[in-house]
Amino acid sequence: MHNKIITKSHVLSAALIMLLAAPVFAKDDHSKKGHHGNHLPNMFSSENEHGRDATFSTAGFIDLDNPFFKSLGTNGRSCASCHIPSQGWTITPAGVQKIFDETDGLDPLFRLVDGANSPIADVTTLEKRRTAYSMLLEKGNIRVGIGIPADAEFELTNADDPYGYANENELSLFRRPMPTTNLKFISAVMWEGRETTLMPNSGDCLYGTDTCFSPVAFDLGTQANHATLGHAEALLDLTDEEREAIVAFELGLFTAQIHDNDAGNLSAEKALGGPKALKKQYYYFGINDTLVGDYQTGEPFNPAVMSLYDSWDRIKPNKSSNNTKNARAAIARGQALFNTKPIMISGVKGINDDLNINVLPGTCTTCHNTPNSGNHSTPMPLDIGISDESRRTPDMPLYTLKNKATNEIIKTTDPGRALITGKWKDIGRFKGPVLRSVASRPPYFHDGSAADLPAVVEFYNNRFNIGLTEAEKADLVAFLAAL
Ligand code: HEC
Ligand code: HEC
Structure with a gap:
């Protein structure tokens, strides 16, 4: 199947497998009405380790005729090569391995330009491809190539690249594709916000400053064009119509977990899980800002960022045997920990240096401040230490940077x-992603270094000495998995 239908192969096979094997679509499927092209039904649902997610599209169905699913370049790839609906609109190692096995590593996902560990790797045999694409197979990571800017405050003095390619003109950065769903809530585009452009005195401005950014919808159009020229190796820019169609498609998607293996239906007993409630969630640039308060209402920052499971707070864990009740109570406790568990934030570039505070008492929501979404409502890239030398694993390159002024x-x-x-002070800074449907897209962080949700919680517990008990860790994981 993959060899015959190249451009839509993943999505179609995913859709067919779902239709044949697991009829988990919701009944309110408007997709057939007045539409005769290829589509996935609304509330398209996929299994993950913790249960099941679903995607709601404001178009009424997921339109597989949208240019998002078309090969618009020269290497057979579409946006959906790396943003697959059934893999949380990104790719997961399990999903990538399946595509590799089905196509002997020849599917358009496996392209030297940025799928391989090095763009000059030998991919002439199946075994060589398995080696050449190991970062993609093991962590779902794509190689993003970016050089040191000419006027940088630092220089590259050593590139220790296990794959023998990286240099100052092109560092190899192994990063997870970010989901192309729930984009309504983002305030910056890409892990380090590189597609977010400054726009003096208009657009979205940081409170009380003349630092302003172009609207996200505009940046998404530029991003789609760059993705086509880069990942898909196109020779021509996208047309305005293609850009607009892709951006409208992406902005209409909402994905969230709908069913939990233990807690069952995530919108039962007045809970607000799932993508339909998420679509209704209020959002604007600067909502619930941590530093100056809400940009529109002027209300002070409210650390109770997550409220989906407020109605499950009253559920008393039942010592006898009601597992569903116990699981719902755990999710509500996890939500409370996310909103209120004290974290002493120190050594975070973008917070402690910029605010000139050694220790900022906060919670998970100091950084994940956007209501019921969990990203940051203004562009505020932070260095929480994910790319530190101390966390380097042998599969990752290590770059030595020297400050030109101080020799640091x-x-x-x-x-x-x-x-x-x-800028020297920006080393290691990345944005906090939207946390909805996070269960659908392991592994976590920009480099896929946390294999699962317990590993994420373990990272924070160690990094900030939070002192979580085993029971609290389990509750936090139960909550994250229900997003
Ligand atoms: C080869 C894999 C690949 C393909 C093909 C691809 N992307 Fe991506 N996408 C990525 C990666 C990797 C990132 C994160 C890169 C980074 O931040 O440095 C990303 C990030 C994004 C983001 C940023 C989301 C956010 O929260 O900031 C959007 C939007 C996006 N891609 C849309 C698209 C569109 C539209 C297309 C098709 C025109 C496309 N992508 C094709 C791999 C891919
Ligand atoms: C000091 C700011 C800060 C605090 C506090 C914080 N986070 Fe994060 N979070 C971030 C940033 C920044 C990232 C992205 C880091 C990266 O990948 O380099 C992130 C990433 C994540 C991710 C990974 C999402 C993905 O798609 O890979 C999860 C899950 C997460 N945080 C949950 C939490 C939880 C739970 C807490 C509280 C225990 C917490 N965070 C506290 C800033 C913070």
Whole structure:
């Protein structure tokens, strides 16, 4: 099947498998009305380790005729090569391995340009392809190539790249594709916000400053064009119609977990899980801002960012045997921990340096401040230490950067925002992603270094010495998995 229908292969096979094997679509499927092309039904649902997600599209169905699913370049790839509806609109190692096995590693996902560990790797045999695409197979990581800006405050003094390619003109940065759903809530585009453009005195401005950004919908159009020229190796820009169609499609998608293996239906007993409630969630630039309060209402920052499971707070865990009740109570406790568990934030570039505070007492929601979405409502890339030398694993490159003025040295697996601004203080800074449907897209963080949700919680517990008990860790995981 993959060899015959190249452009839509993943999505179609995913759809067919779902239709044949697991009829989990919701009944309110408007997709057939007045539409005769290829589509996935609304509330298209996929299994994950913790249960099942679903995607609601404001178009009434997921339109597989949208240019998002078309091969618009020269290498057979579409946006859906790396943003697959059944893999949380990104790709997961399990999903990638299946495509590799079905196509002997020849599917358009496996392209030297950025699918391989090095763009000059040998991919002439099946076994060589397995080696060449190991980062994609094991972590679902794509190789993003970005050089050191000419006017940077630092220089590259060593590139320790296990794949023998990276240099100052092109560092190899192994990053997870970000989901192309729930984009209504984002305030910056890409992990380090490189597609977010400054727009003096108009657009979305940081409170009380003349630092302003172009609207996200505009940046998404530029991003779609760059993705086509880069990932799909197109020779021509997208047409305005194609850009607009892709952006309208992406902005209409909402994805969230709808069913939990233990807690069951995530909108039962007045809970607000699932994509339909998410679509109704209020959002604007600067909503519930952590530093100055809400940009529109002027209300002070409210740390109770997540309220989906407020109605499950009253559920008393039942010692006898009601597992569903116990699981719902755990999710509500996890939500409370996310909103209120004290975290002493220190050593975070973008917070402690910019605010000149050694220790900022906060919670998960100090950084994940957007109501019921969990990203940051203004562009605020932060260095929480994911790309630190101390966390480097042998499969990752390690870059030695030297400050041209002070000769100070930082070793990092990914300089992040600093490769865009050239600023020393921006090394290791990345945006906090939308946290909805996070169960659908392991592994986590920009480099896929946390294999699962328990590993994410473990990272935070160690990084900030939070002192979570085993029971609290389990509750936090139960909550994250229900997003
Ligand atoms: C080869 C894989 C690949 C293909 C093909 C691809 N992307 Fe991506 N996409 C990525 C990766 C990797 C990232 C994150 C890169 C980064 O931040 O440095 C990303 C990020 C994004 C984001 C940013 C989301 C956010 O929260 O900031 C959007 C939007 C997006 N892609 C849309 C598209 C569209 C539209 C297309 C088709 C025109 C496309 N992508 C094709 C791999 C891919
Ligand atoms: C100091 C700011 C900060 C705090 C506090 C914080 N986060 Fe994060 N979070 C981030 C940033 C920044 C990222 C992206 C980091 C990266 O990949 O480099 C992130 C990423 C994540 C991710 C990964 C999402 C994905 O798609 O890969 C999860 C899950 C998460 N955070 C949950 C939490 C939880 C739970 C807490 C509280 C225990 C918490 N965060 C506290 C800033 C923070």
